[in-house]
Amino acid sequence: MTTSPVRLGGLELAPMDRLELVDDPEFPGISIVGLGMVGAVARRHGRVSVELVPTFRGCTALRFIEADIRRAFEPSDDVRVTWSDEPWSTDRVRPSTRARLAEEYGVIIREPDGSLLCPVCGSTSAVRDTSDSGPTRCRSVAWCDDCRNVIEVLR
Template identity: 30%
Template sequence: MLQKITIASVYESLEHVMDPEIPVLSVIDLGMITGVELEEGGVHVKMIPTFAACPAVSYIQQQIKTVLEQELDIAVTVTVDKQAHWQSNRMTAAAKEKLQNFGIAPPQLLAGEMHAEILLAVPCPHCGSKETYLRSPFGSTLCRAIHFCKSCGQVFEQFKPLE
């Protein structure tokens, strides 16, 4: 018997599509999904990358397609939504907690314009100290910066806030 596909079931399956660079976060956690439309014979998912030049966009699109087709047994189309842009405020509270537990400082909530000072004094995800400093605004990926904690001596990354 075929299961009835609903928008809720699509979103539930999207929880299983993990970010290739931070595998504890799903595309839902990151707020990358901007729309799901049920169409005759399939589903259309609209997504946005976390950064415009993200090299993983096509990989994530393919993962969405593969996971949904396997779990829901339905044809899937995935497109990049050109009408929306990603902001770090789209991340769920659960995503920020998962980042912290993974050893990456989550982005601060932005209210207004982004200022360079927001990259300073980022709490350490290892010990919680605010005695940290920015070592480099460029991390292992476009969406991260590198910090050092004076209290515990750990180098850590921060997921950059973006508005």
């Protein structure tokens, strides 16, 4: 599992812009910034400090993400990645990222009222949870009674 082979030789990019280029290994094309995984980033005296909010503690993708972050910076940059204790929640996901997750991956996030919007047919009332266990610990599985599709729910 490797993602984001980003090396932008010599380009002067703000740290946050570089992090925009780092994808979540589970969702190629979806940046960790859009998923709300970046808690803080700072460049001081040649050192780049990145604090990440992991979507799920113990997620096996974390070490890949850390490696991808280092690759997004220059080899000469002193990049320090730390993991925050702050709990990640789906509220941290950008609206535009939310839309892309639904469109490109069929993965949805529970609406504030607890309902689930089917990414296939748009039904708001026919989606029901079927299983707490999904393909990864960050996702559960739901079912749409209207279009009869399996839907993944990011949690």
